[in-house]
Amino acid sequence: MASDSPLVAITGANGTIGYASALHALRKGHRVRCVVRREEAIATISAGPSLQQFAELVEYAVVPDNTMKGAYDAALIDATYVVHIAGVWPKPNYHPDDEIYYPFVKSMENVLSAAEKAGTVRRIVFTQAGAALVNPNDGDTLGTAMDKIIDEYVPVNEASASFRPPLATSHHAYCGAKAYCMTYLNSLQEAGTFPFSIVQVIPGTVIGPSELNTTASDASARMDRMSRAILFNDPKPRYAFGFVHVDDCAAVHIEALDEEKVPDSELPDWFIAAASSKFGKNGDDIWKEAGDAVEKEFQKEIKNGLVTVGRDNVPVNIPFRIDSRMTERMLLGGRKFRGLVECVTEVGHWYKRLTEEGQN
DSSP: OOTTSOEEEEETTTSHHHHHHHHHHHHTTOEEEEEESSTHHHHHHHTOHHHHTTGGGEEEEEOSOTTSTTTTTTTTTTOSEEEEOOOOOOOTTSOIIIIIIHHHHHHHHHHHHHHHHHSOOOEEEEEOOGGGGSOGGGOSOOOSOOOEEEOTTOOOOHHHHTOOSSOSSHHHHHHHHHHHHHHHHHHHHHHTOSSSEEEEEEEOEEEOOOTTOOSHHHHHHHSOHHHHHHHSOOOOOSBOOOEEEHHHHHHHHHHTTOTTTSOGGGOOSOEEESOOOOTTOOHHHHHHHHHHHHHHHTHHHHHTTSOOOOTTOOOSBOOEEEOOHHHHHHHSTTOOOOOHHHHHHHHHHHHHHHHHHHHO
């Protein structure tokens, strides 16, 4: 293993963003330590065809419970950079406090503590969520006008940031945990509390194929909710905070580690990993464009029932217009993020290919 290249520890490396981020880091010449919760996840990652090309640059660490004190201490030893992606999806049946709020908060605290103990970490990237920008008490009243803006300095929702257990629902726990973590980390970065810098990323819905899913059934089961809604007529998603291709999202996470490209003094509150919205269009317009594109691109598949266009499945709440131009300029060299049409079309072709391969 090339010991002179930086070591990037990536938590949740078997997930959608995590695996893509590991590949992006490896392609940039970094060493990568994939941090996962289950031993069997190592086999899943190491079977990835693209990752196998860099096998000598990859190592693994297992952290079964990231809420335990000292959980990440061994996993971050000798790391130059950390990308903390691992998190919990707020399923309705999860206990709001014990299975959502505290895992987010405690895992954040454990990453910070482990990085300080390691003494080698120079920068940490934390994955956050648009859920921190809304108050769950508003219910489904936010509409699709997209009359608010998400940019690199969008404020966290003050009500959600004030939530503390006991919390009423998984939604309250998720919004509250993310809002608290984002506010807390921002204060640490501004104060220069730690000997490393702190970067935060707010992704939109992450869309795109994954080579870790090798069958159509696996792809369908793990597909993002936007693609499922528009390609299979699944029920409409509840929220949309922008849309991003998985590879673009990974690029933001890894390029944000570059201290020469982005000095500490130029870090925004958060980077926005989502395609900028077209000015003057609302959520219904964007969804219609995607529906039109799917109908045009998959005429044969619509006829044979493989694709069923969910033209009316516009997410219930799309309150924000995305302006990610600063992120594009600072991290992507000015290249534009791929939007909903490009992302969903690619997912449709990927699913079609896996279906055809399964029939042969």
